[in-house]
Amino acid sequence: MNDGITIRTLKTVQELHLIQELESEVWEMNPIPIHQTITAVKNGGIMLGAFYEGELVGFSYGFPGFDHGKSFLCSHMLGIHRDHRDKGIGALLKEEQKQVAIQMGYDLIRWTFDPLQSRNAYLNLSKLNGICSDYVENCYGEMEDGINQGLPSDRFNIEWWIASEHVNETTKDEINPISPFEWENGRDGFPRLKETERVLQSINLKDEAILVPIPLQFQEMKEASSELALKWRIETRKIFQHLFQKGYAAISLKKDFDNGIGYMHLLRRDLLKLEK
Structure with a gap:
């Protein structure tokens, strides 16, 4: 419990009807x-609900996954009611x-998120200590919901090694x-990337850590200029795909609120302490 928020596991048909109502509201x-x-x-699978004064205000949903001989929990959805965002509910649900998941025997949780949605990037990388070295181009095809409509649905495929030193050590x-x-x-107040192709080709792969800029207000940018938002999508796609292929992983997001920019921190994956 935190500031009146209670998290519990949901398993009944009646409880899952509540999830459907909130899911429709969110997306x-x-x-x-x-x-x-x-x-x-x-x-x-695991379905969790976050309740405030008896009302469902957030949920997370995951089901078993399997890839190359490795089982994991595929965390498919996390949604928060618009009246209860920025209250730390997402972090409570993930914790x-x-x-x-640990009690059930999992040591890895995977899910996807839009790397240009800075709120999600900060939660998943900086607060939860997830990592990403897999960029999925147009992951879900064309999406028609209010958040995703109008742009390719590119996603980070994040790994959360929940029993690892990387996730659980207190200092890094x-x-x-x-x-x-x-x-x-x-x-218009929105940031614009300068030429990136030349920079990509000149990066010394001996550099162990690299910062990649992303806009902090991507949703507002998309509403103001879909052309600018698409340019950020395409340019950062090239950057992340190139660096991931070279062995880097995204590990955190640093925010510069004064300039409306965030910096994705990429580190060579072989330096991370992941599997237990």
């Missing part, structure tokens, strides 16, 4: 059928998901990164 699209979610939670020695990518603010 403005048809919810996942209950016959699917009830089957998942009875077979290794409870971590504890329940961060290697000083280089910051090779330049940007400038336009008259």
